Amino acid sequence: MTAAAAPPAGAGAAQAADPPLRVAVVGAGPRGLSVCERLVALHAAQGRARELRIDLIDPYPPGPGRVWRTDQSPELLMNTTIADQTVFPDASTGLEPCDTGPSMPEWYRARGGTAQPESAFAPRALYGEYLAWSFERVHTAADEGTEIVVHPATATAIVEPGQHEEPAAKQLVRLDDGTTLEADAVVLCLGHLPARLQGERANLARFARASGLTYLPPGLPAETEVERLPAGQTVVFRGFGLNYFDLQALLTTGRGGRFSESPDGTLRYAPSGAEPILAPSSRRGVPYRCKPITPGRPARDWQLRYFTPGSVSALEDAAGGLLFNDQLWPLILAELRRAWYTALAASRPEAFAAAPAELFAALDASVAEHVSRRSADTVRPGEHRPGLLIAGGPDWAALEARLLADTAQALDLAALLHPLEGREFSAREPGPGSFHDWMLEFLDAEYADALAGPERAPSKAVFSALWAARGYLKELVADGRIDPLSFATEIRGWFEGFASGLCDGPPPSRFAQLAALARAGLVTFIGPEVRIAQSRPDRPAAFVATSPAVPGEVRARALVDAASPANNVRAADDALLAGMLDRGQVCAATLEGPDGIELPLSGLLVDGEAFNTVDPRGHVHPRRFVLSIQLSADQLGLAIAANPQRRARTLIDAHRIAQAILDLPS
Numbered sequence: 001m002t003a004a005a006a007p008p009a010g011a012g013a014a015q016a017a018d019p020p021l022r023v024a025v026v027g028a029g030p031r032g033l034s035v036c037e038r039l040v041a042l043h044a045a046q047g048r049a050r051e052l053r054i055d056l057i058d059p060y061p062p063g064p065g066r067v068w069r070t071d072q073s074p075e076l077l078m079n080t081t082i083a084d085q086t087v088f089p090d091a092s093t094g095l096e097p098c099d100t101g102p103s104m105p106e107w108y109r110a111r112g113g114t115a116q117p118e119s120a121f122a123p124r125a126l127y128g129e130y131l132a133w134s135f136e137r138v139h140t141a142a143d144e145g146t147e148i149v150v151h152p153a154t155a156t157a158i159v160e161p162g163q164h165e166e167p168a169a170k171q172l173v174r175l176d177d178g179t180t181l182e183a184d185a186v187v188l189c190l191g192h193l194p195a196r197l198q199g200e201r202a203n204l205a206r207f208a209r210a211s212g213l214t215y216l217p218p219g220l221p222a223e224t225e226v227e228r229l230p231a232g233q234t235v236v237f238r239g240f241g242l243n244y245f246d247l248q249a250l251l252t253t254g255r256g257g258r259f260s261e262s263p264d265g266t267l268r269y270a271p272s273g274a275e276p277i278l279a280p281s282s283r284r285g286v287p288y289r290c291k292p293i294t295p296g297r298p299a300r301d302w303q304l305r306y307f308t309p310g311s312v313s314a315l316e317d318a319a320g321g322l323l324f325n326d327q328l329w330p331l332i333l334a335e336l337r338r339a340w341y342t343a344l345a346a347s348r349p350e351a352f353a354a355a356p357a358e359l360f361a362a363l364d365a366s367v368a369e370h371v372s373r374r375s376a377d378t379v380r381p382g383e384h385r386p387g388l389l390i391a392g393g394p395d396w397a398a399l400e401a402r403l404l405a406d407t408a409q410a411l412d413l414a415a416l417l418h419p420l421e422g423r424e425f426s427a428r429e430p431g432p433g434s435f436h437d438w439m440l441e442f443l444d445a446e447y448a449d450a451l452a453g454p455e456r457a458p459s460k461a462v463f464s465a466l467w468a469a470r471g472y473l474k475e476l477v478a479d480g481r482i483d484p485l486s487f488a489t490e491i492r493g494w495f496e497g498f499a500s501g502l503c504d505g506p507p508p509s510r511f512a513q514l515a516a517l518a519r520a521g522l523v524t525f526i527g528p529e530v531r532i533a534q535s536r537p538d539r540p541a542a543f544v545a546t547s548p549a550v551p552g553e554v555r556a557r558a559l560v561d562a563a564s565p566a567n568n569v570r571a572a573d574d575a576l577l578a579g580m581l582d583r584g585q586v587c588a589a590t591l592e593g594p595d596g597i598e599l600p601l602s603g604l605l606v607d608g609e610a611f612n613t614v615d616p617r618g619h620v621h622p623r624r625f626v627l628s629i630q631l632s633a634d635q636l637g638l639a640i641a642a643n644p645q646r647r648a649r650t651l652i653d654a655h656r657i658a659q660a661i662l663d664l665p666s
Contacts, residue, residue, distance in 0.1 A: 018666045020051040020147070024173045024181055026155045026576065027189030028058030029065025030131060030641060031627050033087060034651055035187050036062075036148065037100065037138045038658035044143040045097045048662060051145045055181050057155050057173065063131035067192060070128040072222035075249035077507060078127055079242050081299060082108050082117035085127060086644040087134040089651045101137050103644035104130045118298030121507040124222075153177040155576050158186060158585065158624075171623065185623045185661045188613070192629055192639075193572040194219060195565040204543070204559060207534045211541035214558040218565045221246035229558050231255075231274045234524065236545045236554060238532060239562035240282035245510040247562055251275055252517060259513060269516040278523045279554050280562075281545055285420045285528030286439070287514075288505030290446050292460035297453035302468040305338060306367045307331040312476065314371050321483030322476065324490040330370045332469045334363050337396075339465035340411040340458040347456040351409040359403050366396075409458075416459060417501045420528040420549060428524065428550045435550045436518065439525045443515040450508035463502055470499050470637065471646070477636045478649050488591050488601060491636065526554055567629055568602040577630075586624075587616040589633035603633030610660035611653065623664060625657045 023039060025032045036054055043052050060066045078085075088101035102110065105117035107130050115122070139148050153175040160171050173181045197205055197217055208215035214228050221243050229235050229251065237244050253259065256272030280287075293299045307328070315327045322328055338360065345356040352359075400410045414421065419442065426433040449457035454464040473491070476482055482491065517523045527547025535542040535555070542555040569577060569588050580586045589601040605614040606626050611634075613624045627650070629638050635649070642648035 018050045020053045021662070021664065021666070022053045022055065022182060022184050023661055024055045024057060024155075024171070024183035024186045025189060026057050026173070026186065027065065027191050027628065028056050028060065028062040028135075028150070029067060029189065029191045030063075030087065031191065031650065031654070032056060032058065032065070032187070032189035033063050033131060033135055033138065034642070034654035035189060035627060035657060036135070037087060038651075038654045039661065040138050040142045040146055040148075041097050041100050042655075042658050042662055043146050044141070046662070048145065050666060051147070052662075053147045053149065055149050055151060055173070055183065057151045057153060057175065057181075059152055059154050061132060061152075062150050063133070063135035064128035065131075065191060067220060068124055068128035068131055069222065070125045070132060072123075072125050072128075073250060073254060074123040074125060075254045076124045076221055076246045077121045077249075077510075078124055079121070079504070079506065080641065081293060082113075082115070082120045082122050082126075083299065084643050085130065085641050086648065086651075087131065087642065089648070089655065090644055092645050092647045093651055093655075094647070095652065095655050100141065101134060105644070107133065116295060116298055118300075119293050119295050121293075121509070151175060151177075151179065151181070153179065157576065157579050160585075169623065185625070185664060187625045187627060187657060187661075188577075188630065189628045190574065190577060190630060192220075192565065192567070193574045193577065195568065195571045196573045198571065201561060204532070204534075204561075208559070211534075213541055213543065215543075216558075216560045218243075218561045218563050221250065224250075224560065226250050226254075229276050229560070231276060233558065234277040234279055234554065234556040235558045235560060236526070236532065236543055236556040237278065237280045237560045237562045238282075238530070239564075240280045240284075240287045241562065241564070242288075242504070242506055243564060244280050244287070244562040245506045245514075247560060248278060248280075248510075248514065248517070251278065252513075252522070259516060267512045267516040269513070269520040269522070271520060271522065275522055276558070278517065279526055279545065279556060280523070281526035281530035281532070281547075283529060284418055284501070285526070285530070285547065285549070286442060287511075288500060289416070289459065289463065289502050290450050290505045290508045290511045291503075292450045292453050292457065292463055292508070294451055294453070294508055296451065297455075300454075300464075302339070302454070302464040304335055304465070304468050304472065306334040306363075307469050307472060311367070311371050312481075316481065321486065322481055323483055324486045324495065328473070328476075329490075329495070331367065332466070332473075334367050334370075335465045335469055336413070336462050337411055338363055339454070339461035343454060343456055343458040343461035344409060347452070347458070348409065351404060351406050353405040354403045356403075359399070362399055411458070411462070413462075413498075416462065417498060418528075423528075423549055425527070425550050428527070428552050428554075435525055435527055440515055440518060443511050443518075447508055447511045447515070450511070466499055467503050470503065474635070474637045474640075474649065475647070478634075478653075484591055485593065487636075488599060488633075489593075496636070524554055526550070532559065567632055569604055569630055570600070570602075584616050585621075586613045591633075601633035604630045606631065606634060609653075610657045612660075625660070627653055627657055 025035050056062050083105045085104035089095045089098040155173050156176050157174045158171050171183045171186050173183055205215050216224055252275050255274035258270045260268050262268050311331055341359055344351055401407055425435040428435050430436045449460050454461040526545050527550035529548050531546050533544045535544055543559040545554040587605050589603050589605040591599045593599050607614050607620045611626045613621045642650045
């Protein structure tokens with residue numbers, strides 16, 4: 001905290017008498033930290049005479065917040081590398097001032113870190129340490145006219161005294177410790193919020209309470225009550241994503257087990273005896289594909305060839321937004337095809353019946369034709385192609401049949417995303433034709449492809465191209481260049497889940513560990529299209545998991561909902577947000593569909609580049625802003641942190657909010 005400073009020499013008396021500008025930042029995680037950093041940096045750089053007070057509100061430490069707490073288990077890993085994180089804007093953002101602090105890889109090296117930042121999936125707590133250090137740096141960098149006050153409490157309500165038709169100039173923020181703060185501006189940086197249990201989840205929770213079973217709802221792995229899961233008993237997990245793998249670590253090496261490498265390079269697991277039997281499940285039956293980032297092959301930039309600013313601009317029409325399915329997806333699909341066949345030519349040239357150059361020339365020609373044919377002035381509404389578009393067309397299939405010696409090597413996006421589609425197994429447990437053996441082959445192949453990297457493993461080349469394409473698409477969405485209905489029904493409707501299935505899996509080491517645990521007899525795989533039911537009244541109480549592709553059932557007295565809480569403001573289990581929605585201070589975003597029916601969206605309704613909140617009457621609040629996951633109706637990939645040297649959108653948005661606040665009239 002810094003003392004208030006006298007105004008600069010020459011400042012007018014009226015300006016000198018202005019009371020401090022008071023800003024309440026609700027949420028002290030990475031996004032709240034970014035807002036503080038920009039307020040502090042801009043206030044100092046612009047020589048603001050009016051004093052600034054920032055009230056930072058969060059029951060968890062400033063910087064790490066709740067998700068990245070430094071006291072969580074080292075078993076819990078980041079899902080991106082050390083090199084992918086920053087708090088401070090660099091030159092790529094185009095912001096001034098910039099370079100006000102180090103990125104995480106710079107910080108990590110300066111403190112003596114020895115792992116390669118481009119390939120190290122560090123503990124979550126390490127990122128928390130960087131965020132905590134960054135907050136201290138921001139605090140120290142504040143000029144004499146800036147004061148930062150940390151409130152280790154929860155904001156429960158925002159009151160606007162005297163508000164009638166127009167938003168009040170002052171807002172009162174009530175905290176659960178009895179404090180009430182007066183604010184000239186409020187920034188909601190709420191982050192990941194728990195969701196109310198509804199529908200099937202609520203029924204499972206009631207069944208567990210009535211039957212003496214254990215049901216652990218969706219939440220952060222660091223806060224999941226894993227101590228309630230006893231050794232030796234089967235635990236069904238609903239969800240086979242990142243939360244599952246974190247929980248897997250807590251229940252194995254976190255309980256004293258140990259992995260070691262055998263002479264042939266295979267990972268082995270030595271149990272401690274404290275582990276339960278893990279039974280993961282999901283609709284697809286398999287986890288998201290693992291990332292191809294290893295110490296031997298660190299992450300590298302992928303150069304997009306077709307989905308580029310030039311191609312997109314050629315398709316664009318100033319009168320309306322871009323259409324994803326019709327205009328952009330063919331460009332992305334071409335990127336994926338080029339990535340797949342480039343890696344296939346490098347690793348298995350015998351798969352081609354003709355020179356690969358002929359295939360690449362056909363790709364170039366098809367994209368050029370698409371850009372010409374699908375430009376804005378030639379797109380007709382009747383040509384719109386709805387739905388999931390991952391199947392190859394007949395023309396391309398004919399080309400592959402002519403140019404490939406083995407069509408089994410052709411790119412099949414449906415098989416990549418749903419490798420169990422249409423398969424049936426004779427048994428669940430180990431043995432010929434069993435689901436267990438198929439899963440081990442899948443995990444081993446994925447791990448081998450990750451070690452080979454995008455240069456030689458076609459599936460991992462697809463990862464790299466899709467990762468880069470999604471990053472550029474995120475910019476187009478944030479810049480408002482996508483048609484809103486196309487964003488809601490196409491990008492959100494199918495592409496987001498498709499990209500997550502291929503891009504958002506765990507580090508490769510998690511796959512090797514899962515395979516080792518399965519070989520040690522500590523994992524039972526359930527299968528695709530899982531159904532979790534309650535046991536019949538005439539049988540011992542249990543959760544019963546089944547799959548139509550695998551015979552038999554898995555019974556357990558414990559069920560862990562390993563999915564992430566739904567990111568939907570309507571379902572948020574948060575007193576502040578729920579209260580603001582109920583009182584009409586904010587509202588959830590909606591969109592009118594082509595048939596005139598209103599479509600509910602997941603985020604808050606906001607307005608302008610500074611994301612001012614909008615109430616149900618359409619009034620824009622000039623002094624209330626949002627920077628968080630709750631912008632999901634307007635942006636893509638909000639869970640991804642600010643990346644250094646990548647024109648980090650989160651930092652640009654924080655800058656715009658901070659500037660809007662500093663420009664508020666006194």
